Amino acid sequence: MPELPEVETIANGLQKRVSGDRIESVWLGSKPEPLKSPAAEIARALEGSRIDKVRRVGKHIVFDLRSRTDKSRRQWIVHLGMTGRMLVTSAEAELPRHAHLVAKLASGRELRFVDPRRFGRLEVRQTEFNGPGAEPLLISSEDFARLFHRRAAPIKASLLNQNLLHGVGNIYADESLFRAGIRPRRRANSLTRAELARLHTALREVLQEAIAAGGSSVSDYVDADGEAGFFQLQHRAYGREGQPCLVCKTKIKKIVVAGRGTHYCPKCQK
DNA sequence: ATACCGACCTGTCAGC
DNA sequence: TGCTGACAGGTCGGTA
Numbered sequence: 001m002p003e004l005p006e007v008e009t010i011a012n013g014l015q016k017r018v019s020g021d022r023i024e025s026v027w028l029g030s031k032p033e034p035l036k037s038p039a040a041e042i043a044r045a046l047e048g049s050r051i052d053k054v055r056r057v058g059k060h061i062v063f064d065l066r067s068r069t070d071k072s073r074r075q076w077i078v079h080l081g082m083t084g085r086m087l088v089t090s091a092e093a094e095l096p097r098h099a100h101l102v103a104k105l106a107s108g109r110e111l112r113f114v115d116p117r118r119f120g121r122l123e124v125r126q127t128e129f130n131g132p133g134a135e136p137l138l139i140s141s142e143d144f145a146r147l148f149h150r151r152a153a154p155i156k157a158s159l160l161n162q163n164l165l166h167g168v169g170n171i172y173a174d175e176s177l178f179r180a181g182i183r184p185r186r187r188a189n190s191l192t193r194a195e196l197a198r199l200h201t202a203l204r205e206v207l208q209e210a211i212a213a214g215g216s217s218v219s220d221y222v223d224a225d226g227e228a229g230f231f232q233l234q235h236r237a238y239g240r241e242g243q244p245c246l247v248c249k250t251k252i253k254k255i256v257v258a259g260r261g262t263h264y265c266p267k268c269q270k
Numbered sequence: 271a272t273a274c275c276g277a278c279c280t281g282t283c284a285g286c
Numbered sequence: 287t288g289c290t291g292a293c294a295g296g297t298c299g300g301t302a
Contacts, residue, residue, distance in 0.1 A: 003295055059296080082296055083280075098280085118280045119296055153273065162297080169295050218295065219282085238295095259275065261293080 002080045003059060004167030005210035007220050007228065010086055011056040013224035014063075014111075017088045022050045022068070022106040029100040036077075038125035045124040046103055058131035058166030061086060075129050081119025088224050108115045119171045132167035136203055145196040152189035155199075157258035158188040164267065168203065171216055171238045173261045176203040178237035183269045184262045185255070209234065237263040 002010065026043045037045075046146060049065040051089070056062070063076040078086060090111050095102070098214030101113040101122065111124065134143065147164045148155065158164060159173040168176075177184050179202035182195055191199070218239065222228055236246050241254035245265040255262050 006295070079296085081279095082294065115279095116281065117294090117296095123295090149279070151272090157273080162298090216295075221295065258273090260296095267290060 001261070002084070002215070002221055003169035003172050004056070004207055005172070005213075005231065006215035006223075007059050007080065007167070008056045008211050009215045010080075011054050011061050014054040015088065016053050016087065017224060018052065018109075019053055019104065021109075023047060023065075023103045024106055025104045027104075036121050037125075042101075042124050043124060046076060049074065051210075057129060058133065058135070058162060059169070059179045060131060062129055067096060072177065073126070075125050075127075077121075077123040077125060077129055079116060079121040079123075081117060081121065083117045083220060084113065084120030084241060085220075085222060086114040086224060087114065087222075087226060089226075095220065119258060126155060131166045132163045133161070133199065134164070136165050136167050136207060137202040139165070139200075141197050141200045144200040145193060148188040148191065148196060154185050154257050155182060155188045155191060155192070156184035156260075156262060159203075160258055160260070167207075169260075170260050171218070172203070172206055172210065174238045175206045175235060178264060178269060179269070181208060181269050184257045184264055239263065246257075 023046045026046045028039050028043060045065065048068045050068065051063055052066050053064040054061065059079060061078040065074045065076055077162050080086065082208045089110050089112060091104065091108060095113050098116040099112055103111040105111060134147065138164060148158050151158045157176060159168050176199060180195065181200040181223040182191065182199060185196040210216060210231040211227055212229035213234065217228035218232055237252060240252045241263055243252055243253055245268060248265065248267050250265055252263055253266050
């Protein structure tokens with residue numbers, strides 16, 4: 001579900017609403033555990049901790065925690081998978097289906113992790129989490145080009161590879177390739193310097209515009225307040241198969257690349 | 271080392 | 287109405 005702009009929106013919302021609050025108790029759903037750390041360890045790390053800060057790293061939400069008792073620091077890492085939500089609600093609000101974690105806050109509210117498909121992951125760590133790859137909004141044009149220029153895989157598959165860049169998913173891969181005028185199936189190592197530079201610029205622009213719009217709500221993404229984003233209204237390729245290209249009116253095509261639905265303009269993208 | 275492909279889950283929607 | 291299959295913002299592990 002959520003890619004960089006959506007996770008950024010959620011993390012910013014959480015930072016505004018719960019930083020400084022304290023987690024008093026934690027309820028963890030029983031059967032299926034979307035957990036990378038043992039449930040007991042997660043509960044132990046969260047309970048009694050103050051939330052110092054909430055931020056995004058790649059597609060992960062990072063909660064910086066500080067223990068009340070021994071002042072030790074922990075990081076609670078949340079990956080939302082395809083359908084995960086992290087919501088701040090009143091304690092009275094009805095608990096939705098597929099809630100897997102509820103953290104009661106000192107303020108009386110609840111922080112709830114809800115994930116129907118259970119692709120999301122929760123983890124607690126003591127060491128700094130930097131994510132697997134580079135940040136698309138921070139990387140220089142030269143470093144960006146260096147990541148891709150020897151890769152034999154299709155450029156779209158390379159954009160989705162979180163070990164290179166993290167945070168780019170299916171929507172923003174398609175949107176940035178459209179803006180850069182590059183076909184998704186092109187091998188990354190076939191792109192010219194100029195094309196890589198265009199892609200770097202296009203990707204940053206798309207991500208920044210999407211963050212400004214609060215992310216894309218294609219089906220069920222909502223921010224920490226339960227509000228939808230509206231960048232989907234500005235998509236130029238993703239989800240527009242059969243519709244006229246906004247630049248040249250050619251019909252947008254849909255193919256499969258790296259196992260993912262992929263949208264592009266056969267005329268504008270070379 | 272790299273790259274496909276199914277698996278992991280549930281919900282929704284189109285087609286019959 | 288109801289069934290079946292395809293598909294969905296993501297990642298992982300096995301295999302070629």
